[in-house]
Amino acid sequence: MKIIGYFAIFMATFLAIPADAASVVASVNGSPITDTDITARTKLMAHQGKTSTDNRRVALQNIIDDNIKLTYAANFNAVPEDDVVDAELKKMKLGDMSASEREMARNAMRAEIAWQIIVARTVLPTVDVNAEDIKAEKNNLAREHGLPVEMTIVRLIDIPADVAAKLTKPKDCDGAIKMAEALGGAPQKFTALQYELSADIRERVATLPKLTWSSRKDGSVLLVCSTKKTSEYGDLDNIIKQNTQYKQAMFIADQQLKQLRRKAVILINDDRYKL
Numbered sequence: 001m002k003i004i005g006y007f008a009i010f011m012a013t014f015l016a017i018p019a020d021a022a023s024v025v026a027s028v029n030g031s032p033i034t035d036t037d038i039t040a041r042t043k044l045m046a047h048q049g050k051t052s053t054d055n056r057r058v059a060l061q062n063i064i065d066d067n068i069k070l071t072y073a074a075n076f077n078a079v080p081e082d083d084v085v086d087a088e089l090k091k092m093k094l095g096d097m098s099a100s101e102r103e104m105a106r107n108a109m110r111a112e113i114a115w116q117i118i119v120a121r122t123v124l125p126t127v128d129v130n131a132e133d134i135k136a137e138k139n140n141l142a143r144e145h146g147l148p149v150e151m152t153i154v155r156l157i158d159i160p161a162d163v164a165a166k167l168t169k170p171k172d173c174d175g176a177i178k179m180a181e182a183l184g185g186a187p188q189k190f191t192a193l194q195y196e197l198s199a200d201i202r203e204r205v206a207t208l209p210k211l212t213w214s215s216r217k218d219g220s221v222l223l224v225c226s227t228k229k230t231s232e233y234g235d236l237d238n239i240i241k242q243n244t245q246y247k248q249a250m251f252i253a254d255q256q257l258k259q260l261r262r263k264a265v266i267l268i269n270d271d272r273y274k275l
Contacts, residue, residue: 146195173225
């Protein structure tokens with residue numbers, strides 16, 4: 001009778017253990033991370049269109065980072081309230097999710113908002129962007145996407161190398177056309193917004209000084225006669241400054257997150273997730 005009683009107590013204790021307690025694969029600063037958590041995170045990643053050949057390991061790292069971010073943000077009273085988190089999640093239109101997936105999404109969004117607050121409060125104010133930084137970023141933007149600048153361009157195609165070598169700097173656009181015609185060329189003149197140019201032409205003229213022939217490429221040379229800033233150009237420097245500040249701040253924040261990871265107590269219990 002006593003044995004049966006002990007057995008009943010053992011079974012009651014066993015059944016009282018949460019079903020996923022045995023599936024704890026890792027912990028960060030004492031907070032457990034279960035296999036169920038990782039599955040929910042991979043499904044969230046799929047909802048967001050994020051795929052990886054190592055989804056579950058990436059999911060675990062994301063959960064660890066969320067915990068670290070939220071722990072750090074709590075020191076600055078920067079953890080957002082539920083209504084803020086839910087409002088941002090609503091904008092993402094993630095569709096139908098299970099309860100565990102939705103809770104994972106809320107936690108991920110809470111961590112992301114908290115980290116953005118931390119960056120805005122503690123990192124952005126320390127970032128100084130000078131004129132050279134803005135110029136470099138503007139040149140990159142011009143080459144990759146183009147600027148709201150109207151450009152008048154002269155293009156010579158199928159021009160021999162010896163003829164291209166004879167081209168000199170003209171006084172104006174008409175002079176460039178006459179020079180090209182005198183050398184037997186058939187110049188093309190056109191006007192377009194820089195961001196509307198094809199990628200190959202845009203890259204060649206983005207930083208080309210006015211009234212200067214480009215180097216010969218694929219048998220063609222280009223010359224920018226004139227440029228005209230559009231109304232969109234007015235706030236460009238401020239936009240570029242803000243974007244450059246943000247990029248530099250996020251780089252610094254990423255380094256800070258790496259330091260916080262090193263200080264965190266992270267235990268990986270499952271060999272599948274060990275590096």
